[in-house]
Amino acid sequence: MQARNSMAPASRTTIDQNRAVLHVRPREDFVETEITRDIAQRALAYLQAGFPVHFRGPAGTGKTTLAMHVAAQLGRPVILLVGDEEFTTSDLIGEQSGYRYRKVVDRFIHSVLKYEEDAEQRWVDNRLTTACREGFTLVYDEFTRSRPEANNVLLTVLEERLLVLPDLRRENAYLKVHPEFRAIFTSNPQEYVGVHETQDALSDRLVTLDLDYYDRDTEVSVVASRSGLSLEAAARVVDIVRDFRASGEYDQAPTMRSGIMIAKVTAQQGLTPSVDDARFVRVCLDILESKKVFNSRAREQHTHQRKMLLSLLEHHAPSQQPARSRARKESQHEAHTKYNSDSE
Ligand SMILES: Nc1ncnc2c1ncn2[C@@H]1O[C@H](COP(=O)(O)OP(=O)(O)OP(=O)(O)O)[C@@H](O)[C@H]1O
Ligand SMILES: [Mg+2]
Numbered sequence: 001m002q003a004r005n006s007m008a009p010a011s012r013t014t015i016d017q018n019r020a021v022l023h024v025r026p027r028e029d030f031v032e033t034e035i036t037r038d039i040a041q042r043a044l045a046y047l048q049a050g051f052p053v054h055f056r057g058p059a060g061t062g063k064t065t066l067a068m069h070v071a072a073q074l075g076r077p078v079i080l081l082v083g084d085e086e087f088t089t090s091d092l093i094g095e096q097s098g099y100r101y102r103k104v105v106d107r108f109i110h111s112v113l114k115y116e117e118d119a120e121q122r123w124v125d126n127r128l129t130t131a132c133r134e135g136f137t138l139v140y141d142e143f144t145r146s147r148p149e150a151n152n153v154l155l156t157v158l159e160e161r162l163l164v165l166p167d168l169r170r171e172n173a174y175l176k177v178h179p180e181f182r183a184i185f186t187s188n189p190q191e192y193v194g195v196h197e198t199q200d201a202l203s204d205r206l207v208t209l210d211l212d213y214y215d216r217d218t219e220v221s222v223v224a225s226r227s228g229l230s231l232e233a234a235a236r237v238v239d240i241v242r243d244f245r246a247s248g249e250y251d252q253a254p255t256m257r258s259g260i261m262i263a264k265v266t267a268q269q270g271l272t273p274s275v276d277d278a279r280f281v282r283v284c285l286d287i288l289e290s291k292k293v294f295n296s297r298a299r300e301q302h303t304h305q306r307k308m309l310l311s312l313l314e315h316h317a318p319s320q321q322p323a324r325s326r327a328r329k330e331s332q333h334e335a336h337t338k339y340n341s342d343s344e
Helices: 034-048 063-074 089-093 127-134 154-159 200-204 216-227 231-247 256-268 278-289 296-316 322-342
Strands: 013-016 021-024 053-056 078-082 094-105 113-125 137-141 162-164 174-176 182-187 207-210
Touching: 021 063, 034 053, 034 063, 034 182, 034 207, 053 063, 063 078, 063 137, 063 182, 078 127, 089 127, 127 137, 127 154, 127 162, 127 174, 154 162, 154 182, 154 200, 216 231, 216 256, 231 256, 231 278, 231 296, 256 278, 278 296
Parallel strands: 053 182, 053 207, 078 137, 137 182
Antiparallel strands: 013 021, 021 078, 094 113, 162 174
């Protein structure tokens, strides 16, 4: 499969601090392969038809990156929200914010300044209201982390295209959603357990596209693009991470992010991605071993996991000195002994 970087113009996200608005242009280092192109095109088609899209998938499968990439294609300013247990509806739509005071100068006694209370309370828009009013693109990352009650306000926004504001604000209790308003959601289904189930009514309004770990070629392209390593070097790192993922011997799945971390340090520190370089081996162990929690009683398991990781390294990042294979074997043996004895 041919991987290429998006031909989009230079990546730049500018932030309008006053309105918490992002002006997003496609990232230069966004990797387009068959799979990312396909899913982005499907998402765009649904969005253009007016439907909200939901990228659902495990950690590190590229949901947020894809959401921002698709939002950039829509070409409208972006409002980014990240789901939060503490969110209330007013965090989404805004709230009454104290009273507005009017200064009145008494014309007869000039030294007297009077303050009269304005009859109206001041209303401060929050991000969802701004997006609905202005026709921006809402990216609501990890929306299932917010409590369902806080997200309820989205139901009429997505279906009737009406934002219902609290009736305190009697004059404008409804805001008609701007025709260009679009919404992109992301969530991790593994997080629903013990947090909040996706509200059925809300998810029924979303076109859900499931993401899984990308194919090997896409992961290699992403890791190379994000680290600056060559495709060949990135492939070694990706193969180690993917085989570790396939082993199932962890508490937290090693994602593309682990591959990017290893590859970035390797590139920045000028390490050789092979078992010849003890520092490279150490970086791989540091990043991958933490995917399983060990306590002092689980020494044997720890040693077993280290052996497995070292053999993955030997397999995918073999010594680059084939002419001196005997020396290599010796150094591999030493590495084994060294790292194994570390954990004992
Ligand atoms: N198409 C892509 N092009 C370039 N980099 C990518 C691409 N997809 C993902 N990445 C990179 O992979 C890493 C993980 O992606 P991302 O943060 O989007 O995943 P996620 O599914 O949102 O993860 P989480 O659930 O942990 O939030 C990031 O460093 C991101 O920059
Ligand atoms: Mg994310």
